Amino acid sequence: xxxxxxxxxxxxxxxxxxxxxxxxxxxxxxxxxxxxxxxxxxxxxxxxxxxxxxxxxxxxxxxxxxxxxxxxxxxxxxxxxxxxxxxxxxxxxxxxxxxxxxxxxxxxxxxxxxxxxxxxxxxxxxxxxxxxxxxxxxxxxxxxxxxxxxxxxxxxxxxxxxxxxxxxxxxxxxxxxxxxxxxxxxxxxxxxxxxxxxxxxxxxxxxxxxxxxxxxxxxxxxxxxxxxxxxxxxxxxxxxxxxxxxxxxxxxxxxxxxxxxxxxxxxxxxxxxxxxxxxxxxxxxxxxx
Numbered sequence: 001x002x003x004x005x006x007x008x009x010x011x012x013x014x015x016x017x018x019x020x021x022x023x024x025x026x027x028x029x030x031x032x033x034x035x036x037x038x039x040x041x042x043x044x045x046x047x048x049x050x051x052x053x054x055x056x057x058x059x060x061x062x063x064x065x066x067x068x069x070x071x072x073x074x075x076x077x078x079x080x081x082x083x084x085x086x087x088x089x090x091x092x093x094x095x096x097x098x099x100x101x102x103x104x105x106x107x108x109x110x111x112x113x114x115x116x117x118x119x120x121x122x123x124x125x126x127x128x129x130x131x132x133x134x135x136x137x138x139x140x141x142x143x144x145x146x147x148x149x150x151x152x153x154x155x156x157x158x159x160x161x162x163x164x165x166x167x168x169x170x171x172x173x174x175x176x177x178x179x180x181x182x183x184x185x186x187x188x189x190x191x192x193x194x195x196x197x198x199x200x201x202x203x204x205x206x207x208x209x210x211x212x213x214x215x216x217x218x219x220x221x222x223x224x225x226x227x228x229x230x231x232x233x234x235x236x237x238x239x240x241x242x243x244x245x246x247x248x249x250x251x252x253x254x255x256x257x258x259x260x261x262x263x264x265x266x267x268x269x270x271x272x273x274x275x276x277x278x279x280x281x282x283x284x285x286x287x288x289x
Contacts, residue, residue, distance in 0.1 A: 004084035004105045007095050011166045013121045014113035015186045020088035025212035028083040033222030036089035049219045058221040092173035108181040114277045119159040120244040187277025190240040
């Protein structure tokens with residue numbers, strides 16, 4: 001039987017590590033984190049488990065191998081019981097390197113985060129890192145017909161088109177690749193974790209193991225976010241991050257929820273706003289998948 005590769009596609013700050021850690025806690029799985037960063041940096045700097053990239057049993061010397069050999073090479077370092085690897089590299093341009101990997105069964109997960117939550121995070125980043133101008137120019141290039149709005153509009157306008165363009169790129173890649181895919185929202189993942197994960201594992205042909213949602217109980221050599229120590233203190237996998245409610249004012253929230261281009265895109269992927277987050281259209285809020 002072919003080994004499996006699960007690729008998580010999402011915007012930044014959408015919970016890709018959260019999902020990858022839970023998937024990789026399965027007895028047959030392995031969480032890799034963002035493999036693109038391991039390769040991009042020419043090697044693995046610091047393993048979460050081993051505290052040293054040079055001594056990590058999974059990643060040591062990884063930068064010496066060509067990109068298209070990475071997954072096969074990693075499979076030589078894991079036990080025979082490992083039947084799938086999870087890569088949370090997020091960006092289609094990374095996964096495009098592997099669209100011809102006929103040696104694997106490849107599954108794509110499109111993880112969608114509430115644009116209200118991402119607007120909060122991006123607005124903070126624009127202020128902290130002074131990246132607003134660079135992002136404005138980038139979005140004008142991606143959305144030339146919206147150049148006037150992006151040039152003259154405020155930072156929230158830039159955030160909205162950033163969200164649309166990133167998720168549109170993911171949808172286009174999925175359609176072009178022909179690989180099987182599943183779309184999951186962060187709200188569905190965080191508020192009904194068992195049901196969301198069980199649906200994913202039914203889809204890939206494996207049995208969901210309930211203990212895997214407590215990902216902090218398992219060793220993971222792949223990358224993790226420092227934020228997860230804080231999240232674990234809030235309740236781990238049961239914590240649903242809604243800090244956007246305190247950060248955004250009512251006018252900003254209304255602008256996001258009523259934005260015409262955003263609504264058109266959400267409709268195209270059969271996802272809609274609910275009070276707490278995004279969920280699939282026509283689905284009772286108490287049954288998220």
